Amino acid sequence: MEFNDSMLMRREAEVNLSTESDKQWMTLHCGQCNTVVGDGLSICGELTPMDSIMCLKVTNDVAVSDEMEVHKGDMAQCIYSPLMCRCCHSTVGKVIHSLPARLAVSRSVFLLNKANISCYILNSSSMVKASTLTFDLKPLRDNMREVHQKFKTQYERMLRVKSRMSDRRAACGKVL
Numbered sequence: 001m002e003f004n005d006s007m008l009m010r011r012e013a014e015v016n017l018s019t020e021s022d023k024q025w026m027t028l029h030c031g032q033c034n035t036v037v038g039d040g041l042s043i044c045g046e047l048t049p050m051d052s053i054m055c056l057k058v059t060n061d062v063a064v065s066d067e068m069e070v071h072k073g074d075m076a077q078c079i080y081s082p083l084m085c086r087c088c089h090s091t092v093g094k095v096i097h098s099l100p101a102r103l104a105v106s107r108s109v110f111l112l113n114k115a116n117i118s119c120y121i122l123n124s125s126s127m128v129k130a131s132t133l134t135f136d137l138k139p140l141r142d143n144m145r146e147v148h149q150k151f152k153t154q155y156e157r158m159l160r161v162k163s164r165m166s167d168r169r170a171a172c173g174k175v176l
């Protein structure tokens with residue numbers, strides 16, 4: 001066969017999700033029909049034992065099945081409802097109703113099965129399989145530090161603007 005994997009390999013190598021923003025700027029798609037099922041901003045982590053991406057929300061093209069199923073294997077105590085793609089009716093993940101206390105963090109979130117999901121990375125305009133990516137989040141402390149720094153920068157900018165405005169008013173002889 002003339003076609004070889006080299007092009008695919010190269011394409012995949014170009015996708016380097018080294019920064020958090022790369023992960024945010026992506027859309028999640030049904031692996032079967034490419035319907036958009038979620039976005040990077042909704043991702044809140046990865047549940048490794050279930051090989052799933054944890055999402056705070058999904059699009060309206062995802063339906064929660066009425067059926068309840070019991071997970072087999074490692075997650076035997078877990079009761080869940082499958083998430084279906086409304087367009088092709090394939091299963092794209094699950095919503096957990098009951099699970100062991102050690103995994104309680106993943107209750108009330110949508111778990112998208114990495115094997116059934118593709119990701120479109122906006123920065124590199126590439127579609128890759130979710131199974132080739134990791135969705136671990138930075139520790140909360142790092143995120144807090146980042147937010148604190150952004151807030152500080154914004155506050156200092158506001159102070160500078162305020163001081164410039166006072167100077168201008170003073171120059172016009174309209175001191176408050």
Ligand SMILES: [Zn+2]
Pocket residue numbers: 030031032033034035085086087088089090
């Ligand atoms: Zn689909």
